[in-house]
Amino acid sequence: MAEIISIAALRSRLESQPDLVLIDVRTPAEYAQVHIPQALSAPLSGLDPEALAVSGRAPRDRRIHVICRTQNRSKLGAAAFEKAGFPDVTVVEGGTAGWEAAGFPVTRGAVAVISLERQVRIAAGSLVVLGVLLAVLVHPAFIVLSGFVGAGLVFAGITDICGLGLLLARAPWNQRVEKA
Secondary structure, eight states, X not given: OOEEEOHHXXXXXXXXXXXXXXXXXXXXXXXXXXXXXXXXXXXXXXXXXXXXXXXXXXXXXXXXXXXXXXXXXXXXXXHHHHHTTOSOEEEETTHHHHHHHTTOOOEEOSOOOOOHHHHHHHXXXXXHHHHHHHHHHTOGGGHHHHHHHHHHHHHHHHHSOOHHHHHHHTSHHHHOOOOO
């Protein structure tokens, strides 16, 4: 099981270990918008721990710190590193949002993207409204769509794994990184 550390602990480690391995598993667009200067981008949707080890970006003999926006995706990223046989993996609690809220330095780009969390809320809400409208206007069986979305949200709340979020992370607008 991956160690979980606070934002303050990460800051302390970065000060004492400037070459610390910090992997940011958010989408390329989210990373381009704002990230911790030392963080390396390795989106969860295509995370390949073995390739990162071979490239030297994430050596197996070093502690790997995994970060995302808050910490939800970093847990999945850490699990991928552990499954690939990395012996020392750490999840950063609070993520980039917590780092930024603490007033620590960040690198900002010109990319403006709606956060993945907001994209999920927009998509889920739209699907619920669509299901209700189709049930009223076309056939009552379409209410199943709204029920399915509701069940997915309950599952996401219980497990902290959002299938819609993982799907949206692969969307083209979340992969594109525009130059500043």
